Amino acid sequence: MSRSSRTRRLSAGLAVAALALTTAGAATAAQATPFAPSTSTAAAAEPGLLMNYVVNTKATKPHVKRVEQAVKAAGGTVVASYDQLGVVIAQSTNPDFRTDVRQGRNGREVQSVGATRTAAVSEGPVGTAAKAAAKGLNAGESTVVPDPDEAKQWDMVQIKADQAHQVTDGSKRVLVGVTDSGVDDQHPDLKPNFDAKNSVNCTGNGVADRTPGGWRPTTSDHGTHVAGTIAAARNGVGIVGVAPGVRIASVKVVNDDGYIYPEYAICGFVWAAEHHMDVTNHSYFIDPWQFWCDDDGDQGAVQEAVRRAMNYQTKKGVLSVAAAGNSNYDLANKTTDTSSPNDSTAVTRNITNDCLDIPTELPGVITVASTTQARIKSSFSNFGLGKIDVAAPGSSILSTLPGGGYGTKSGTSMASPHVAGVAALMKSAHPWWGPRDLEKALQRQADDTACPTTPDARCTGTTANNAFFGEGIADALDAVTRIR
Template sequence: MKRVIVIAAAAALTAATLAVPAQARRPDTAPGEGRGGGYVVLYRRGVSAADARRAVLAAGGTVTRENAAVGVATVTATGPAFADALRADPRIEGVARDMVIGRVPQRSAPGHAGSAGAAGTGGLLSAPTPRVGTASASEPRAALPAPAGAARTDDPDAADSGASVLRPEPLAVRQWDMRQIHATVTGSYRRSRGTHAVLVGILDTGVDATHPDIEANYNAGLSRNFTVDMPVDANGKELDGPCDQEPDKSCTDPATVDENGHGTHVASTIASPINGLGVAGVAPGASIVSLRVGQDSGYFFLQPTVDALTYAADNGVDVVNMSYYVDPWLFNCTDNPADSPEERRDQQTVITAVQRALDYAHDRNVTLISAVGNGAGDYTKQILDTSSPDFARVAGQRTRNRLIPPSCLSLPSEGDHVLAISATGISGRKAYYSDYGDGYVFAAAPGGDVYDTPTKTQNITRAVLAAYPKSVAEKRGELNPDGTPRIADIVRSCRGRVCGYYEYLQGTSMASPHAAGVAALIVSRYGVPDPAHGGKTLAPDIVERRLRTTATRRSCPVPPAYTYVRRLAGGGEITTTQVCEGTSIRNGFFGYGVVDALRAVS
């Protein structure tokens, strides 16, 4: 089992520190508007924010963004000796290189590619899903009849969930994932559909607030964007693209957009409403709060993660979903000989800063749920990391191979208080790509597996279907002139003249929102009035216990060494063997079992 690095408790923040708002502020110098190097600076516990800022200034830096609640700041500096000088100051606990700050390229670059389901898009945890070039027809209005004897619900939690008579949504026949966890009109929806009083934070690439299968549950008042678009990295590689290509010509997007699609898919799985259009989420009556921490290109950096977690805690968010890892290191190590001393210091700062934010959120009744990752590796064993650092923060930095001992941490999934969710396929087996590990995986949930078929050849309908921004589909050329999809990955559903688009994706990114949706149902059903923020609240430890005790137990395969076979369209096949360790109570593939929406609220 992995050794967990515990951050020792220190002195409480001073009153002066707490007086500075914890909510993120827009930097004075945004990426694309100046020159210099970016750093994340960790203030020492017990040191006031004012004193820490003086230390930064004395070392030659400027604080452009500050989170006083946990003592983390984004700093710009031009001098090469800045980091070493600041590390020597007793008021500072850690310094890590962060994002590059450079000028926007003067000439337009080609639009960046990048499906949310593609590999190599930063910290996103969607596994590669093959794109299929066959046209897909729009879905008819009523794909399923109403079930016989559909009952009215007497659940007060469902007050905001729409009509009292339950009928399947038009695309319910495609939602094998919801049937697997009994989130259906004959399952959990009849007991509880969640309530708008429960807030689910989507820490992701944003959420398309205009999507017709999301907008009814989107909380615009609380949603925030904690990111700034980054045109290129330190090696000149295009990331988010030039800001002058954005509709508003700005490097800072509104909180209502998702120019990637990943966050919208996650939000839809959690809380698409029952409205006679498209799909329904696990908790179709819960509120969606978009806390954008991911770049358009799929990278997730430290400061936005810290800011979003503390913002969620300060504003009464009940559950957060984190389907990503904090870039640039898939694994953060403090003692790995494969890393330079400076890289080890950087990674220690990431570990400490993220854990402070996780502790802050957990202590304020935020249930923390994360995806386990898509590397098909056992996190309790030595792993070869071939993807880090995946973002060049200094010129010449390149991805390299690193042997990772079990003491290293992938964050946020391996942080204290975080419930890490693995992915299952339609048959119930662990998905071929899902990471695993006895003691690492808390529970499992449907994430999709396009090779989980009798023939072991890819079938896109074995992935998870959820909402997709029309604007992204148009930008990627995936729609015909009449609005119908050009590829089978995408499905259109219409209610009269209102149409929504939906995309098949697979990954542990798709698994964890199912667990987050069940957590939202638990808070809706068993929560108590929140005197500080209104709505409902429930201690994360109670939510965790309910998730654990109501999960459907899944034992390891027999034999425990399971061989996955993927037959390729062009001939040949790929085989991999993964070993499940543990017991029928908890094991490395399924944790305590597959989450179950109906049992959780019964």
């Protein structure tokens, strides 16, 4: 994970709309207006930092519209509205925005409100941020013909993808969203399977940007590496992905500084839902908090907004797969957090299991731990009984890099796309299955993996389900040959 890495995020251990989405802020507002009281005799309030907020209400259009009015009355600008979630993304320089948005008749519609970050908005006011530059990154037959570097892919052997490919490489009907730092769609191993029509950039204050090429990487190779593991094409070039016959789309949610703020993630979740993706991969945690605690006003509001967005994605038929994280941390026994917030000054705080690593700990998300070539837990991988669903290779994984290159990375970021690929093969073989069917099959078909023979007190549970490997190591062969 580069900054990626820092957060499970994007890499080896580096601590990554449609239907009812409106972008009133981007379309009509020139910028967030400095707040001043409406009373004509009052002195203008001193503007504070430009901040973004989630404002939660009931998931109906009338309630959302009234909250939009409350946002404007509080000196804010509406960035994006999601009627289907009951979530409004707002921006304001009013230092009392959280309080003021609850005032007046429309303020009663606000269920919760919270800042999405602890540092000022780096993109600038809505409507003035520059579009992401479109980087000009250049550069199933019965008998499977290996690609040149396929023999180096020990990871594909561990999950039996090489055997699964004797049955199928996957179907072009299946679309996987690479929710990450952008994908080099011109890479020769990715171009054959890339779906530009369904790709997007969400890093401009969480507004869906369809500028051609805006979905490409600008500062990070993380998303391109993840994409190769999922679906590098069988084309006689380089490597082969777990599901080399499916389509991939880039959902860019990582900005140039390596942050994945909540509004970016919410934009990506809704985009995936509205563009009929079958599987999405999330090799990151949402910044700036490694764990979002619901007893904190800001964090609780954000946790709720993100949960609604993820639930909406699931209801729309999308299976979400996420990396467990690279802190060698027991997610089932949380005690302290020393690395958050990561966009300002980190503090040491006591936490409980009610504080969630999102999106990986949200309901319905497949949480993936990392293994080595020796089939043991990678030293960096997070773990936790009842938290890990399955495991997959994540140490020294060979995959694609921007500009037509290849390289190895380590992290649960690399493990998660293996499982996303297995899910894509499974969806190809069973197109009528929904997210819950895929989730149950992934867990049931995983190869049971016991705790280390040298006792490790952290590995609790049984061979069938334990803290290090969950239900076991993902099995691509079973995904395409077993009904259940």
